[in-house]
Amino acid sequence: MSAWAQHLPALQVGVPLLTTPIIVLLRPHGLAWAAATLTSCFTFFIAVMLTLAVLDGQQVQYSMGGWPAPHGIALSVDAFSAILLLIVTGASTVALLAARQIVNAEIEASRQPLFYTAWLLALAGFVGILVSADAFNIFVFMEISSLASYVLIAGGSDRRALPAVFKYLVMGTIGATFYLIGIGLIYLMTGTLNLADMEVRIREVSDQKPILVAAGFITIGLALKAAVFPLHLWLPNAYTYAPVPVTVFLAACSTKVSLYLLLRFDFFLFQPNLLNHNIQFSYFIMPLAILAILAASSLAMIERNLKRLLAYSSIAQVGYILLGASLVSLIGLTASVIHMFNHALAKAALFLCVACLATRCVNLRIDSLRGVAKQMPWTMAAFLLAGLSLIGVPGTAGFISKWYLITAALDEGLLGVGLIVVVAAGSLMAVYYLWRVIEVAYFDKTNEGTKIVGEAPLGILVVCWLVVLSNYYFGLAPWLSTTLSSAAAQILLGQVP
Amino acid sequence: MDWLGVYYYWAFAALLMIGFYAVIAKSNLIKKLIGLSMFQSAVFLLYITMGKIDDGTAPIYHEGVSQQIFSNPLPQVLILTAIVVGISTVALGLGIIVRIQEEYGSIEEHEILGIDER
Amino acid sequence: MYYVVVIATFATMGLALVRALLGPSVYDRVLAVNMFGTKTVLVLIVIAFLYGRPDFLDLAMAYALINFVGVLAVLVFFRTRAQREPTETKGKD
Amino acid sequence: MTVFFGVFLLTLLLIVAIAMVRTDNLFVAVMLGGIFSLLMATIFFLLDAPDVALTEAAVGAGVSTVLYLAALALTAEREKIHTVHQIKALVVVTTTALLVIFATFDNVQFGDPTAPVHVHVGPWYLENTQRYMDIPNVVTAILGSFRGYDTLGELFVVFTAGIGVLFLLGARPKKDTEAAETLIPQQSETSEGLRNYLIPRLTGRLLVPIILLFGLYVQFHGEYSPGGGFQAGAIIATGIILYALLEGEAAALRVVPQWMLMALMAGGALLYGMVGIVGMLLGGQFLDYSVLADNPVVGQQVGILLIELGVGMTVSGVLLSIFHAFAARDKY
Known part of the structure; x- marks a missing residue:
């Protein structure tokens, strides 16, 4: 077994990537789902193994093709990538477990193998970004994941998915191309593509304009892909019209992976080397983060469609993640990373509840959900509990990240007080927009003439509850997430743990 | 290659502008896609320009080639990959456009938005 | 000598491009595009000799073959369009 | 002389690019796209990148022309409205371009064999390819x-x-x-x-x-x-x-x-x-x-x-x- 252990980083990407050509060819259609789910589980298992290795203090490095680092492509896994690997592979597995019935209903049987192939490709792309230590290789895998995500979203049965996905394609490609320009400029000045090597060689040229411009391009390009507030326009419709399992998957990880890259570049590469980078970063990101929290939450407050409401909420959460990072402090970054993890848990749970609802309700407008709690008590209970985690009630995972965020803000003096007000306001707004759903579902009378619908299928419900309970598990015993997050923050700030 | 290099670089900037402008300002989806691939081509130009060495030759050994200055092969490899990524994006984009035409009967962005609002 | 050839070819390329841009009819443009392709092949060959890398003649060959396919695709497109037009005006709306 | 080639081809390239964006006939835009690709490929060739040139020609002038035409046959040949949000576009685009051009005002060397891009990883491949795999x-x-x-x-x-x-x-x-x-x-x-x-x-x-x-x-x-x-x-x-x-x-x-x-x-x-x-x-x-x-x-x-x-x-x-x-x- 130990012989295989050293190959884990390669297997992490290789397993989902190389099973895709086989899944395309699987003819009895249920098989494609089963194979995809199994592969995803196995990928999750590898991610757990890697996390254990990282917690063990090992340096997980891998040279592709046996060529050592600056000449060949290196893979490396540290605490920061490990926590995101857990999020991505976990979200994919959970979403696939819940996907079967919904996909059967929405997508013709003949197209299903293609759908699941695209799913695994997206997974492989995300994972590939996370384990890669080579700037250009990251671009390649970013494109795999983006193209596959476009395909997945276009699987939505509503025709509005198509313009939404086109918009996403255009903005995603612009983001990726900006990233490529930035990498090109850095490469021009340093002659290398390996991130660690880049970090060393950038020191000599750090005062030159191309590097500064490159930092700008990379930050903006990745912010576009991460749906940072004014650049978020592609997200709401893409999430709304995608098939629900896809929304579960993407909401939990696609913006997170871009944020991961954003933090990795801005902190690992630029922060120690560029003069005044921390101030520029704060000035640029903090207003956007505050704006995202307030504006996106307000939009969520008036939104009528449940899925889009949650999509706006996701944009607001990106704001929290960046708010922590924009403080450029150890605890702020810890808050940032831990919120990625906790938000993924909460959002996955909420969208899984939406998946439950989608199996029974014709549409997901909030006013058509009147009285649904009587018919689907388990689903709505899960929604309520997951909502509490999103708001950040003590005992839930969401509370942990808000707690860290507030602690980080307190270190900042007067500015910090202002930030705490923003966080509190954002949470109150979250209470309001989630309450609207709860109120309609629990206290309104069922619409006249709506036929009685039953509880959601057991399979999806079980998965949903599993994720909801994990929100409470990581709220009460946050050892894993806090350990990994603070290690990640230390790595980002260049303090070797 | 001093000022020529800069000229190449500025051509990259100009091309980037033209393509980017088409992506944002045009309402027709195919035109947007054309702009997008032009936008990407500009970046290809950037990379290939930076790989060129004065008086160098292509990095392929050949019997007749006595010169020993070879241009940098690495940017070329990267751009080979990037070109492939570009055509993949275009193909997928065209697929989406065809589906939009079938569902909406139009490929003008503002018309599509109008149809959905009704 | 090579330089003279290159400059002459460049001049032709410029002229072909003018036709392609100005039109007026689509057939002018098709022809101009085709001609432009041919000139590119020539430029490529001359440059290959100029730089002392005649092994790159492969490239010119690829251009020539691909250019042909491009023009043919345009023609087929025209034909389909012409056949479709009547049904399209009736069939849609 | 190379200077002249480069300048001439780049100028043609920019003219073609502008024409592609300006024309309202999508079919013409796609045909010009073929020219654009061929020009681009020739420029790559001039810049010592024959592999890239071959790819660009095969992809740009061949495959992508065919795909665009196939899509056009299924959609519309003419663009209906030229531009929307023109001002927004101009602002964004100009900012980007200024940012890019700003980068040139500092010691960027193109073609200089001692530039950082040509002394670090790149030469290693040129030196060691023969040793490890012996292919030209x-x-x-x-x-x-x-x-x-x-x-x-x-x-x-x-x-x-x-x-x-x-x-x-x-x-x-x-x-x-x-x-x-x-x-x-x-x-x-x-x-x-x-x-x-x-x-x-x-x-x-x-x-x-x-x-x-x-x-x-x-x-x-x-x-x-x-x-x-x-x-x-x-x-x-x-x-x-x-x-x-x-x-x-x-x-x-x-x-x-x-x-x-x-x-x-x-x-x-x-x-x-x-x-x-x-x-x-x-x-x-x-x-x-x-x-x-x-x-x-x-x-x-x-x-x-x-x-x-x-x-x-x-x-x-x-x-x-x-x-x-x-x-x-x-x-x-």
Whole structure:
């Protein structure tokens, strides 16, 4: 077994990537789902193994093709990538477990193998970004994941998915191309593509304009892909019209992976080397983060469609993640990373509840959900509990990240007080927009003439509850997430743990 | 290659502008896609320009080639990959456009938005 | 000598491009595009000799073959369009 | 003199680019796109990048023209409104351009052999390719082996695009039945291609085998001259597309049926993956070819040959599948 252990980083990407050509060819259609789910589980298992290795203090490095680092492509896994690997592979597995019935209903049987192939490709792309230590290789895998995500979203049965996905394609490609320009400029000045090597060689040229411009391009390009507030326009419709399992998957990880890259570049590469980078970063990101929290939450407050409401909420959460990072402090970054993890848990749970609802309700407008709690008590209970985690009630995972965020803000003096007000306001707004759903579902009378619908299928419900309970598990015993997050923050700030 | 290099670089900037402008300002989806691939081509130009060495030759050994200055092969490899990524994006984009035409009967962005609002 | 050839070819390329841009009819443009392709092949060959890398003649060959396919695709497109037009005006709306 | 070439071609390129954006006839824009690609390819050639030039020509002037035309045949030929949000666009674009140009005001050296980009990683490949794998084309060496993992990723990008287009166009449009009835007689006509036109048919039929042969040459000669799996795949696909244009869709599908395309697509990707895994099983790292044979240099050569073959298979399979998916759409 130990012989295989050293190959884990390669297997992490290789397993989902190389099973895709086989899944395309699987003819009895249920098989494609089963194979995809199994592969995803196995990928999750590898991610757990890697996390254990990282917690063990090992340096997980891998040279592709046996060529050592600056000449060949290196893979490396540290605490920061490990926590995101857990999020991505976990979200994919959970979403696939819940996907079967919904996909059967929405997508013709003949197209299903293609759908699941695209799913695994997206997974492989995300994972590939996370384990890669080579700037250009990251671009390649970013494109795999983006193209596959476009395909997945276009699987939505509503025709509005198509313009939404086109918009996403255009903005995603612009983001990726900006990233490529930035990498090109850095490469021009340093002659290398390996991130660690880049970090060393950038020191000599750090005062030159191309590097500064490159930092700008990379930050903006990745912010576009991460749906940072004014650049978020592609997200709401893409999430709304995608098939629900896809929304579960993407909401939990696609913006997170871009944020991961954003933090990795801005902190690992630029922060120690560029003069005044921390101030520029704060000035640029903090207003956007505050704006995202307030504006996106307000939009969520008036939104009528449940899925889009949650999509706006996701944009607001990106704001929290960046708010922590924009403080450029150890605890702020810890808050940032831990919120990625906790938000993924909460959002996955909420969208899984939406998946439950989608199996029974014709549409997901909030006013058509009147009285649904009587018919689907388990689903709505899960929604309520997951909502509490999103708001950040003590005992839930969401509370942990808000707690860290507030602690980080307190270190900042007067500015910090202002930030705490923003966080509190954002949470109150979250209470309001989630309450609207709860109120309609629990206290309104069922619409006249709506036929009685039953509880959601057991399979999806079980998965949903599993994720909801994990929100409470990581709220009460946050050892894993806090350990990994603070290690990640230390790595980002260049303090070797 | 001093000022020529800069000229190449500025051509990259100009091309980037033209393509980017088409992506944002045009309402027709195919035109947007054309702009997008032009936008990407500009970046290809950037990379290939930076790989060129004065008086160098292509990095392929050949019997007749006595010169020993070879241009940098690495940017070329990267751009080979990037070109492939570009055509993949275009193909997928065209697929989406065809589906939009079938569902909406139009490929003008503002018309599509109008149809959905009704 | 090579330089003279290159400059002459460049001049032709410029002229072909003018036709392609100005039109007026689509057939002018098709022809101009085709001609432009041919000139590119020539430029490529001359440059290959100029730089002392005649092994790159492969490239010119690829251009020539691909250019042909491009023009043919345009023609087929025209034909389909012409056949479709009547049904399209009736069939849609 | 090179200066003059460069300036002239770049100027033409910019003129073509502006014309492409300005014209309201999409068909013209696509044709100009062909010119754009050829110009771009020539510029790449001038900049010592023949491999890239070949790819750009095969992809830009060949495949993407065909795909755009296929899409145009299904949509609209004319653009209705020229521009929206012009001011916003100008502001964003100008800012970006200023940012890019701002970068040049500081010690950027192009073409200088002592620039950082030419002294670090790049020269290592030039020095060591002979030693490790003994093939003349350094670009192929990097593509196939040193950065083989990138190429694996690239292969899967193409694969994803293929899957995506098949998935998207596998959907039945809603007003299917009605439209299909009116268009059935016409469909048999369009699928005839240019069979009734003597000159295209004669020259075309002559060229199909030449293109295919040339594709194979590019595939297997990629280690010695510009070319390799991707270019070969694109050229072979172009050859078969030519056949489809001449003899009609149905004839081309008889020669290379759908299942074969699927098998090519998946088979190429699997072949690449298997080479990687075999390397791992034989005790090397993933995608390590030097363990494939007793002599590591031979092992590298075998590995590069195999993965290039995989790339060629997948690329040709994907491009043809995409083409057929668009062309088959005519029926609706």
